[in-house]
Amino acid sequence: MRRAAAALIVAVLVAGCGRSVLSDRQLRSDATRVCTVTLTRLNRISVPSSPTGGEQFLRRGVRALRPEITALRRLSPPEQLQSSYDRALDALRSQLAEMDRTDASLRRGADPVETFHTLAGRLGPLEAEVNAAFSALQIPACGER
Numbered sequence: 001m002r003r004a005a006a007a008l009i010v011a012v013l014v015a016g017c018g019r020s021v022l023s024d025r026q027l028r029s030d031a032t033r034v035c036t037v038t039l040t041r042l043n044r045i046s047v048p049s050s051p052t053g054g055e056q057f058l059r060r061g062v063r064a065l066r067p068e069i070t071a072l073r074r075l076s077p078p079e080q081l082q083s084s085y086d087r088a089l090d091a092l093r094s095q096l097a098e099m100d101r102t103d104a105s106l107r108r109g110a111d112p113v114e115t116f117h118t119l120a121g122r123l124g125p126l127e128a129e130v131n132a133a134f135s136a137l138q139i140p141a142c143g144e145r
Contacts, residue, residue, distance in 0.1 A: 021076045027085070028139050030075055035142035038068040042145065054116050055106050062099050069093060072142070081137060088133035088142065095126045 022030065041064040048057045069092050077085040102119045106112060127145065134143035 021078055024078055024081065027075060027077045027081065028137070031072060031134075031137075031139045032141040034068055034071040034075075035139070038064055039141065039145070052112060054112055055103070058099060058103055058106070058116075058119075062096065062103065065092075065096055065099070069096060084133065084137050088130065088137060088139075091126055091129040091133050092142075095123060095130060098122045098126065 042061060045057060045060045045064070048054050069089065072089055072092070075085075098119060102115055105115050130145075131143035134140060
């Protein structure tokens with residue numbers, strides 16, 4: 001019993017190593033930096049002139065967003081912001097999941113026009129959720145896309 005308790009304590013301590021909790025200001029600064037880099041990457045992706053170019057546009061967007069979510073997950077918000085920060089990240093992950101599902105559908109031969117129309121309808125509410133969550137955290141750079 002003692003060994004199990006000791007192992008659990010060590011595991012908890014090791015899991016916490018290397019991740020210090022950020023202040024409100026540090027979280028906002030670090031998250032803004034991450035999202036600004038992503039926005040720069042997204043702005044470099046040229047908008048397609050035809051529906052067939054949309055697939056590549058989508059894939060490049062996914063490749064730009066995935067590292068953002070990874071980097072934001074590595075930040076440790078202060079306890080009073082943890083719940084709001086988790087909601088913001090959940091909304092971002094939901095956006096990415098929708099984009100991944102759309103990409104999979106397109107790879108299976110789905111009609112691009114119909115598929116992108118469906119994606120737009122699904123992303124709208126998620127974008128509003130992301131914007132609201134990051135606005136509440138006072139990190140607008142992560143919501144403005």
